[in-house]
Amino acid sequence: MNSEKRGRARPPLITSKIGWLHIMMRKECDKLLRQQGFPLEMDQVPVLALLYYEDGLSQQEIGSKLQRDKASVNRTISFLSKRDLAKVIQDSTDRRKTRIELTTTGKELAMQADAVIKKIESLLASALTEKEAQQFSTLINKLIETSFT
Secondary structure (H helix, E strand, C coil): CHHHHHHCCCCCHHHHHHHHHHHHHHHHHHHHHHHCCCCCCCCCHHHHHHHHHCCCECHHHHHHHHCCCHHHHHHHHHHHHHCCCEEEEECCCCCCCEEEEECHHHHHHHHHHHHHHHHHHHHHHCCCCHHHHHHHHHHHHHHHHHHCC
């Protein structure tokens, strides 16, 4: 039996570990948001959060920054718009473009989501020393910048 375990294929370590961390963070965020009666799905939160930090982006810019396809971004914007959380406005310099802005209600919801995300961030950071956190940041940025460009 021991030899059977050693002979099995294993998933790539970095990919597997990052994947599990992502899943665990998402589940914890979802749990905390549900406890607060948060009305959005986790797939919609990144768009809401991005607009909170960078209001007035185009749908193309949102898709590019979040690495999401146009249809997915369009569905999320439509959903947020129908619930008066975001509004689509025409670009003042180029009438062919539109910009997405959060409404007051959308900003309040984004602040709620941001607080939960910061809580998860704090929880994760508490497991690391300051030096480890700096090393982790350096390493994850290195993987992001060199792996898929």
